[in-house]
Amino acid sequence: MDEALLRSLLPAVLGILVRRGADFAAAEDAVQDALVEAVRVWPDDPPRDPKGWLVTAAWRKFLDATRAATARRRREDVIDAEPEQGPASDTDDTLQLYFLCAHPSLTPSSAVALTLRAVGGLTTRQIAQAYLVPEATMAQRISRAKKTVGDVRFDQPGDVATVLRVLYLVFNEGYSGDIDLAAEAIRLTRQLSAVIDHPEVAGLLALMLLHHARRASRTASNGSLVPLAEQDRSRWDTRLIAEGVEILQAALAQDRLGEFQAQAAIAALHADAPVAEETDWVQIVEWYDELLQLTDSPVVRLNRAVAVGEADGPRAGLKALAELDDSLPRYSAVAAYLHERDGSLRTAAKLYVEAAEKASNLAEREYLTRQAARLNN
Structure with missing residues (x-):
């Protein structure tokens, strides 16, 4: 079947x-x-x-x-x-369903769950396994979400940006249990792109494909994290990269730049470099500047500091970093990396330990701990 x-x-x-x-x-x-x-x-x-x-x-x-x-x-x-059984209606309500499942009245977690259930066709058990929560908990979450949107008119216009944020949340969950949420997010975004001609939908799809192309190289055989600069690029999926770049170019040609298109452009520049040393960091900084004009996000500023450190040297990166709040997630990890490149190994080791303590997942914590141990030795 x-x-x-x-x-x-x-x-x-x-x-x-x-x-x-x-x-x-x-x-x-x-x-x-x-x-x-x-x-x-x-x-x-x-x-x-x-x-x-x-x-x-x-x-x-x-x-x-x-x-x-x-x-x-x-x-x-x-x-x-x-009605009597007969040929099904040709009316395509897919877009309205996306809008409904990502309704602003829903919390992000509820919107994700409802989208996976109503649009993605996953069972409550599958969604619960993917998010590592009890099935009863997920059932309650989905039930509350359906009640919340129960009175929303089906023909009301929705917000594409909200739908895209929900799909990006699904993609970033990656893989757990028997459901590959990254692949599911790509499938749903492809489906969305088939019913709406919007450059940001295309931008998100391109971003997902470019990130997903690197999936096989992100972890070592023992499950440990492999940073981008150290990944085996021969394991990158060139077919997905080519498709992502083609979709991105078509979106950029519409001259309606959005944050997902800018992020995809950065991912495309990484994918274009045959080795890490040939990465066009100057152009990546320029794209981060474009992204900042669109979002002014502290996380974008943090990532831009890394790019500045690569393009103009670690001290320039540290200067850009000094303008940010040190409570930001990954701030200590970025500071550790830039200090190490600048030759301040003792400071870098201390910062790696601090970053490991703040890490949000085990793989990242183990990687940062290894970096601290390497410098201390």
Whole structure:
């Protein structure tokens, strides 16, 4: 059975149910039930019209649930108007579903969970495993999210920027459990780019592809972190890099620069260097300057300090770093790196230890600890 086909059809099926009058939460539950039924039935009896089959099955699931809830009399008109099975509507509601699942009233974690469930077609168990939380906890989170957006009109305009931030959050979770969230984020962003011509959607897709291309080289065989400068570039996926660069160039040609396009341009410059020593740091600094005009983010300023240190020398980088708040995440790690390049090994070792204590994950903590030990020895 083609699981990828099933999941790709989900947004359209869900959208049809909502347009027929089902509220979002009930429609989403019905579609999930229909997917379970498809997994059971399709291997032995594949339908000629998969989308039409799912729409019919989901609508019947919805009607069964609605009829059982006798207290909800207000849906009788919807029940009486049950349509006959036939070709599914060609109306594509995918974009509206993205907007709804990334509604500003939702917290980022709830928006991510709802997007993976309603648009991505993942089960609650799969999402819980990916985020390393109990299934009951994730079920409550998704239930609350569906209630929050339950009264939002389906045809209201949404915010593309909010949708992109949610997809980027999914991508940055990477991989855990049996679900590759980075690959899932790329799939969903491709799907979004197919229904909306927006340079920032293309920019985010390009950024994801360029980062994902380096995935195989990011960790050593023992699971330890490998920094960009030390990665085996022969293991980078040149096909993904070429696709990412092509998508980015088309987005930049629209002359509507956004933060994801700028980030993708920086990633493309890293990907373009055959060895770390040939990285065009001067142009990377220029792109960070563009990014600062768009976001004025402290994290961007931190990353720019690293680039300045590479382009103009470590003391220039330290000068740029001195303008920032030392409580920023990774500040100590950046300071340690720049001090080491400047020859201040004792200071660098101390800062590496400090950075390790503040690290947000085990791999990063172990890497920084090794750097401190190397200098102390």
